[in-house]
Amino acid sequence: MTYLDYQATTPLAPEALAAMLPWLERQHANPHSPHRAGRAAKAAVEHARGQVAALLPPGGQVAFTSGATEALNWAIKGTRGPIVTLAIEHAAVLDTVAAEQARGRAVTILPVGHDGLVDLDAARAAIVPGTGLMAAMLVNNEIGVIQPIADLAALAHAAGALMLCDAVQGYGRVPIPDTCDLVAISGHKIHGPKGIGALWIRDGVGVEPLLHGGGQEAPGRSGTLSPALCTGFGAAATLMKTRADEDAAHVERLWNLASDGLKRQGWTLNGAAAPRYHGNLNLRREGLDVNRLLSDLGDIAFSAGSACASGSGRPSHVLRAIGLSDAEARSSIRLGFGRMTTEDELAAAIADIIAAADAQRVAA
Known part of the structure; x- marks a missing residue:
């Protein structure tokens, strides 16, 4: 199978698997235990923390989480004051913001243009003194556009607000502005394991706990960490740095x-x-039946939209937000590729996609 769904998840790097295996096979200690085996596990977790932090701004701390969804929930629910965000954010942001709004927190959702980018004048008008949080995605998971995060952070700070950056798709690929206050990332989007992410918190920024219990992570996150997942995440982060060019x-x-x-x-x-x-x-072709295309091309893994919303039957909220009609959104596909994609397999897949789409027109 040709895998072209890198925005949904990336293949696990062999180096990340190798780093994880000892902690799955024979080194099973709890990293929060005081005995020697526990201290060794803790040392592995802290080494991984440093590897992950190496791709993040200076002057902050990395708190491991179960994934980016938890990290985003934590950042949003752990802050106070009105929220400003964008219409094309991931559901982990938009649904969390909606939940906060239902509890009485003021929310402003900014539109984007046909290009998928926020209008900074509109952002300036919305991010006013008293705003608590500005939340925006660095690289959009559906259409790949890069938002002006540094500009949004400047507007947020001028109003006395915090800047939350969802850097899940950009971490290790696109520079994260040093002026962010909170950054959410995920292991499995950088050839690391699923089930682990992190929230980077700038020094001096307070975020109330989302999960209560042992408080194992210094900023207040509770729960026993997995040395295996942490070391896999760390190894994957190091590869993103060393292989960047x-x-x-x-x-x-x-x-x-x-x-x-x-x-x-x-x-x-x-x-x-x-x-x-x-x-x-992310492209569209007029009149394309994407469901039929997916069925006809069973040996190619690609997406009709965000994997997080697939199967809902609803057009992508991102494609609708950039002005596409329902028909245009439903005739769109997303191809994601990266480190382990070969040019030959991609060329063959593109030829097959074109041929299958052309066959639909002939049949019509």
């Missing part, structure tokens, strides 16, 4: 190959071509 050049070659081939066949890019992370290619 190699990975970026490879993704650029893949982007040119895929986008040139599809655009020549009448496919239209959804969202801005720049600024955009080029490992995400």
